[in-house]
Amino acid sequence: MQTRWPRNTPSRRTFLAGAGLAAAGSLTGCADAAYGPAASSGAVDLQMWTHDPGYVKTFTESAAELSTTSPFRYDVQVTQSAAGDVMTRFINQAIVGKGTPDLTGIEVGQFNRVMRSGVAGDILVDWTDDLAQYGDDLLRRQPYSVDGGVYAIESDTCLSIYWYREDEFAKNGLPTDVDTWEDLLEVGAALHRRTGQSLAMVGTGTPGDTANSLLQWLLQRGGGFFDEDGGLILDSPEAVETVDWMARGVANGTLINLPDAYGAPLAAALKQGQLIGTFMPNWYNAYGLQANVPDQKGLWRMRVAPRFAGGGHIASSSGGTGFAVTKDKVNTEAAKELLTATYLTRDGQLLRYKAAGYLPTFRSLYSDPELLAIEDDYLGGQRVFEVLGEAATDLPAFYQSPNYAILQSALAGPVQAAIRGRSTAAQAIADSVESYRKQARE
Structure with missing residues (x-):
């Protein structure tokens, strides 16, 4: 429909x-x-x-x-x-x-x-x-x-997969096959206590950054912002669980909270080795990694992202x-x-x-054999379509609404409050839904 x-x-x-x-x-x-x-x-x-x-x-x-x-x-x-x-x-x-x-x-x-x-x-x-x-x-x-x-x-x-510094994972004895995002929180917390490094990021500098950070994980978890008819579906257990997971990740250092997930703060985190893994789409290779840290050529790899223990998809998009x-x-x-x-x-x-x-x-x-044979020099010669092909088999649907900009605005404050520990995930979703319905007059 x-x-x-x-x-x-x-x-x-x-x-x-x-x-x-x-x-x-x-x-x-x-x-x-x-x-x-x-x-x-x-x-x-x-x-x-x-x-x-x-x-x-x-x-x-x-x-x-x-x-x-x-x-x-x-x-x-x-x-x-x-x-x-x-x-x-x-x-x-x-x-x-x-x-x-x-x-x-x-x-x-x-x-x-x-x-x-x-x-x-x-x-x-x-x-x-x-x-x-x-x-x-x-x-x-x-x-x-x-x-x-x-x-x-x-x-x-725009397949979202997990990117990681192979050299840093090896140096720190980190597993590269963590099965779930919940497991990653445990691995990330221990790493951050030892080294101050983080395994992924959230961007909260603008309402759009906040919404996109949430949406990427929420789609993978099996939720979303709107259904195929444009109705709001944010008020869901999946949304609460996702915000709660993000908040716990920021609190224990697994996730670094960046005011700009694409500009100078990202570049600094990558160059200083503070950010050694992240969940981002395929275009992040060129626009995030190669654009900011060309000298790290050969150090990065990609894999299908960890899944959520509660269900959902093995991939996402942004x-x-x-x-x-x-x-x-x-x-x-x-x-x-x-x-x-x-x-x-x-x-x-x-x-x-x-x-x-x-x-x-x-x-x-x-x-396609021609694509499967492609090796990415920046990723150490990795055959990327072996990873991307697996992710493409389970891509979640993303539906829009003419009120999408309103939702971004409604989400920003409550979700940022939850991520910074000033509110609960359930309250953040409830406040976002209430604000959206008032502004959209639904």
Whole structure:
């Protein structure tokens, strides 16, 4: 079932105008591409907006290759800005009916901004029928689904696994095959008492950091924030258990509480050897480890994460970016063809991984011999798809809501209070639910 929203909501134009307020900067250099009948061949000046240079490389290479066989000859013209700015500007341009890109990346945390009042269906191509042929083989459709349609195609499975410093584990006599997160708390507490080191982290610098830290473990435990209809499911034993586990981990030093899980505090913890393990998605390799501690090449490894003793999944996910095509434009068909070639074919998915490290979103590709043979030099030559393939067999679903930003705000204070020992986990969840319902008027 796909998420559907009642129609007793503001008009589409009213909602778009509200969602587009407070634009933070502009995306310049984008020529107006006319709305109208889609072109079927010829030269295409395809406008693409994105927040990540990895997508620039990926689509540029794919377009050059596709141009040799397609009736279209692609010239991809890219504008890059922060993820929130991309979405704000896109909404603003959709209001006035011009200046929208043909192809745009929507960071997963931004998709909720077009989930009300049929907005996604008004401005974006619905991929539901195109994706039906892939069945369960295509992963992560849920985060970009609303009103029975799928409006963006995920770029990366964003598999969360456990990363650890093999040299530090060996030096400290730590097991690398700890079975449960509960067991890790015992191992981590003893380590922290001896050395001051930690085996994972939580980020609580912003409401988004706090929510993402909780969500990653909560999804693995079998819970979540919203169900497939967008209803809040936070009030659950799994949520209480997860917050309690995080609080105990921070209290005994297994988890380091960072004000910024991606910036300077993370870099310092890694460089000083204070953080020697963590639970993060596959993109953490490039953006967390290699970006901050390139000199630690060969020291890190990955494994399937410990499980929770109470049940759930062997893996989780965090982050993601879906690519969407703007409907009813001259370049709509050309943009669809490029996105299909890059995201919905084996060759395109292999290109994505080789160009920028984005994991396949086809479940079947995790047993592809070409991928299984890949060795990661940063991880000491480890064959990473042997680990990732196992994790991909049990990936939890993640459902969105147009009220996701409200929930992030509601969670921040109560969950941080529990993590710092000023409240209980049960109270944190109860307070978060109450605050959310007041703000969302549910």
